Amino acid sequence: MSDAGVWGFTDDRGTELTAVRPPERVVAYVRAGAALRDLGVTPVGVYGSGHDGGALDPVKAGELAAAGVPYLGPGRALDEEAVRALRPDLIVDVTYDGKSPYALDEAVAERLGVPLMVLSVGNELTLSAIIGRFGELGAALGGSAAPGAHQDPEVVLRSVAAGTDVTVLALSGAGPDQVHLARPHAWPELARLQELGVRLLDPGPGAGANWLTADWEHAARLNPGLVLYDSRANAVGPDAFPPVGHARVAPWNPETPPSPAAYARFFAELAASLQE
Known part of the structure; x- marks a missing residue:
């Protein structure tokens, strides 16, 4: 709050x-919008990224479609x-580099005359810090969701991880001959899993800060016990990629909404997968 009667928020x-007054009509990138919905703030509209098509990816949507x-x-x-017709008073995007909005050209917001807010989801912040920042924004926009609900599943996951030697490889299928x-x-949620004791495999040296692009044989040589596959619509799923050794598979959304509820579900599902 800058002055009495003036709403304010500093983005990342x-x-x-x-x-x-606090913005009431928010348009957001789908990941940010799904997080805000979990936090008690329902956007009036959401948009996708360059990976998305003409339909909302149900994996990324969270509770948005139901709402x-x-x-x-x-x-x-x-x-x-179509955006102008919704009469937004705030646009919320994410950033991976702390500088540029990820999914929307800043010039679009300028042409619309709508302020653009950007929150970081990059690896310069911990997962807890990312979730905390979205919680701060949700509260500033009048959200009512209680913070901290993601802690209990972390306790369960830590206990499960301590009792298993299953190794885990996170990947995104690119086709029958290539995998990321x-x-x-490089991924705040994967780094958090390591802190909780999950035995995540590093793919080894090579080009790429977030991903190593390789063939499926390279993935199999890492000998994972569990593969976390990118479940977004733009990635190739396990029904279309070759087996990775004898590994079981479980879904992973690299764009999980940064909310306590969303990560609670992911950690609980991973704990169950590690115990199978």
């Missing part, structure tokens, strides 16, 4: 946004008139 670029939130298409091909293997330190 260090940009302070102010208004005479009837309209999908406005990919951010780079957004129908600006996640570097655990």
Whole structure:
């Protein structure tokens, strides 16, 4: 709050946004919008990224579809008139580099005359810090969800991880001949899993800060006991990629909404998969 009667919030670029009252009509990138919905703030519309198509990816949507939130298409091909018709007073995107919005060209927000807020989901922040920042924004926008609900599943997951030697490989299928293997330190949620004792495998040296692109034989040579596969619509799922050795498979959404509820579900599902 900058002055009496003036709403304010500083985003993760260090940009302070102010208004005479808290924004009530929020348009958001789908990941941010799903998190805000979990936190008690329902967007009036959401848009996708360059990986998304004309329909809302149900894996990324969280509770948005059930709430009837309209999908406005990919951010780079957004129908600006459709956005304008929603009369938004705030746009919320994410950033991986702490500087640039990920899914929406900043010029679009400028043409619409709507302030653009950007929160970081990159590996310069811990998962807890990322979730905390979205919690702060949710509270500033009048959300009512209680913070901290993700802690109990972490306790369960830590206990399960301590009792198993199953190794885990996180990946994103690119096709029958190619796969992107996640570097655990580059993903805040994977780094958190390691802190909780999950035995995540590093794919080894090579190009790529977040992923090592390789063939499926390379993945199999890592000999994982469990594969976390990218379950988003733009990735190739286990019904279309070859077996990775004798590994079992479980879904992983690399764009899980940064909310306590969403990560509680993911950690609980992973704990169950490790125990199978």
